[in-house]
Amino acid sequence: MLEVRELRAGYGPVEILRGVDLDVAKGEVVALLGANGAGKTTLNRTLSGLLRPRAGSIRFAGEPIGGLSAEAVLARGLVHVPEGRRIFANLTVRENLLLGAYRRGRARRRANLERVLALFPRLAERLGQPAGTLSGGEQQMLAIGRGLMAEPSLLVLDEPSLGLAPMIVRQVLELAAGLARDGLAVLLVEQNVVQALAVARRAYVLEQGRIAAAGPAAELLADDRLRRLYLGL
Template identity: 65%
Template sequence: MLRVEDVVAGYGGVPVLRGVSLEVAPGEVVAVLGANGVGKTTLNRTISGLVRASSGTITFEGARIERAAPPAIVRAGLIHVPEGRRIFPNLTVRENLELGAYARARENRTANLERAFATFPRLRERAGQLAGTLSGGEQQMLAIGRGLMAEPRLLILDEPSLGLSPLLVEELFALIARIAAQGLAVMLVEQNVVQSLALAARAYVLENGAVVMQGPAAELARNPDLERAYLGL
């Protein structure tokens, strides 16, 4: 479904990604792990067209997208839920969700809104509430729900557990597992190693802008080199 091959990208001529390659198959949950600053968000932004790759190829469902504009990538069904949630605080929960269907699946907005409320019942309770007044966990649910409104073929989640309490992290990962169980491909980009590996089928570990470990998640979880690669020890 998604294939990234030898991608180099960065900012102002300074490379952040140094030949990254990875794949996500249909219906698969893939974790991309790494400490802060190793290039995870740059990878997401490059896949989404927000950062232009200087070399390498990115293919989504058989079509090359490394030169495509972000709106075209969204319309193809590759939906990126960014780090920091990026909700619209002065709009209601319902309005935020409806904006998720602006570029894709607009004709199914009513049905998809009901599905988002079914997935996140707390959002239904707060449908008329301003999004900026939600708790951090509720805002993350809203950001994911907004992404689901576009009927994604692949959902990229960038640090969804960042800043949440341990209890909310548990709840969030359970919700992501439910979404993935419906057959949606998910690329989970996280610092939370233990829970990400428990959820994913396969995983990649980034260090200094390059993939240093990859394989089945269960095998990586047992690999003693994971701490060295992840923590740089």
């Protein structure tokens, strides 16, 4: 689904990503781990078209997407759920969700809304409520739901656990795993290593703009050296 090769990107004179290789296949959750400043956000921005790659390639569903605009990337089905939830606090839950599908016609919007609400019954109960009045966990659900409204084939979840209680984090991550079982590709960008590895099939560890380690989640968790060096366990 997603193939990233030798990707380099950065801001001005600073190169942040210094050759990243990464794959995500249909139906799997892949965790991207790394400390603050490792380049996770830059990788995200480059994948979703907000930042132009300097070198290397990004292929999505077999086609190169490096350098496309954010909207073109979204239209191809690579949808980003931003960190910090970034919902439209003053708009209602329904309006938030519908904006996620603004590119679609009315009928598709309605069908997508029903599909997403079936997935998130809590949101269905709060459709008319301003999104800012939702709890942290509900806001994260809303952000994911809004992403699903755009009919993604790859969902990039940026730090979905940020600021959430551990129990809610587990719910959110299990939801991501459920979406993958239904055929979606999920790239889970996380600092919460243990929880992320619990749901991911494979994981990459990003360190100073390079992939420092990669492999099945269970192996990464079992490797003592990796645990000490990169995972902080």
